[in-house]
Amino acid sequence: MAAPQRPGEAADYYQSAPPQGSYNNNYGNPQDETQKYQQQPPQYGQGPNNGQAEYGEKPTFEQAFTIERPKWNDLWAGILFLIVCAGFVVVSGIVIQGYAATKGFNGGGIYDNHNNFGLSTNTIVLFIFCLAVSIVLSYGYVWLARAFTKQFIWITGILNIVFGFVTALYMLSRRYWSGGIVFLIFSIFTLVCFITWIPRIPFSVLMLQTSIDVSKKYGHVYVVSFIGGLLATAFGAWYSVTLVAIYVKYEPGNNPACSTGVGSCSSAKVIGLIVFITFAAYWISEWLKNTIHTTISGVYGSWYFCSQNFPRGATRGALKRSLTYSFGSISFGSLLVALINMLRQLCSVAQQQEAAEGNIVGVILYCVLGCLIGILDWAVQFLNRYAFSHIALYGKAYIPAAKDTWTMIKNRGIDALINDCLVGPVLTMGATFIAYACALLAYLYLIFTSPAYNSDGTYTPVVVAFAFLIGLQICNIFTTPIASGIDTIFVASAWDPEVLMRDHPDLYGRIIAVYPHVQQAIHA
Secondary structure (H helix, E strand, O other): OOOOOOOOOOHHHHHHOOOOOOOOOOOOOHHHHHHHOOOOOOOEOOOHHHHOOOOOOOOEHHHHEOOOOOOOOOHHHHHHHHHHHHHHHHHHHHHHHHHHHOHHHHOOOOOOOOOOOOOOHHHHHHHHHHHHHHHHHHHHHHHHHHHOHHHHHHHHHHHHHHHHHHHHHHHHHOOOHHHHHHHHHHHHHHHHHHHHHHHHHHHHHHHHHHHHHHHHHOOHHHHHHHHHHHHHHHHHHHHHHHHHHHHHHHOOOOOHHHHOOOOOOOHHHHHHHHHHHHHHHHHHHHHHHHHHHHHHHHHHHHHHHOOOOOOEOHHHHHHHHHHOOOHHHHHHHHHHHHHHHHHHHHHHHHHHHHHHOOOHHHHHHHHHHHHHHHHHHHHHHHHHHHHHHHHHHHOOOHHHHHHHHHHHHHHHOHHHHHHOOOHHHHHHHHHHHHHHHHHHHHHHHHHHHOOHHHOOOOOHHHHHHHHHHHHHHHHHHHOHHHHHHHHHHHHHHHHOHHHHHHHOHHHHHHHHHHOOOHHHHOOO
């Protein structure tokens, strides 16, 4: 596979590249290597003018990373995603109209409402606070990663563990047993994990530093993160208002909204609409996160493969590909995660309700089910991260990209290197820390404001769970560019390890110093 020709290099240097349909970097036995791994690195340098623009100009992203036969992949998933988005808009419009028609009854602030049967304006104010906390802490978290890269992993682990235990102990002291027990279990598990991860921290710090260094050089990485964070926050606000408005419009009881707008009140309608908008919210937020990830992967792929001739408009080109040819593929992969997360959210709410009713058997069963769903979520998220990096540069459909990525990871031995990097789990810890903060804020808010609808604590599990969800999803979107860079470096190293050694010798040497096994992991 021909690499992009750089000014001043002899053309015959690339004539020894392996033929189309094979992959061979002349390490070990070429024939055995070709038999083991048939996937090629991205088609960089194969566009018009051999991947180069006119003399004196840099190639564009489309020229540097060409698609052999461009087409809209997984179009059905993209269409379904747009239908779900339209459904969310319709539901939101109907219920917000019902909320607006009875705003005097539901109040305009924290205390001035007469609603004693469901969520009210009091809850909207709470979710606004949660959004503000999540966006401030997420920005602070990204700044922490940039300013204190070496200490970042330690700071994240310690803060997450301490805050988790504080949240759990406070809830237990208030006799909120269900929430306290759940947070206590999570905190103990996090503590055990972090202790076992300590030997792997030096390698993870190096990968994090590399990702941060590249992002500082190409500042548009953080522009994408900033815009994505604002969109996530805006959508979180929209979702929060819609969630409350569903209760206001359709919850049975002394509800004047039942006689206004579309449809009558019923508990089944409330449950069905909440399930739908929560699923839609998961899918939309996952799509946004993965679109950012795919776009940033294009930037880091450009840095890896074309470090000496960085393409023009790499961010715009990668974003354009994400929103056109790869739109359906991103929607497909995001759908799988959304379905799993939806099941986990329902399981979490059911577990807390069983605990509130004192049903220990139910709590245990839902806890086991939640763990199984969590493992499935981890597996799909793991594959998605590298598959979307693959899609960013290859432009393939989701299923072929996932298969190629898995085959590449296993055959190249890069899975050992990926498993020894903690940045993904650490960023998950950071997002969980911010989710803890939002959950604790929601719990304290319900205690101190004592809304009429929650006089018996019925809505505490629901409100705390959704506050946790808001903080988790927003922080995940803010930190996506950091993780995307590392994921792309891993996958690109498996595609073409020769580029790592030839064009990034300093990085390769530092990796060998902290993780000697990498020489076997990439068959060098």
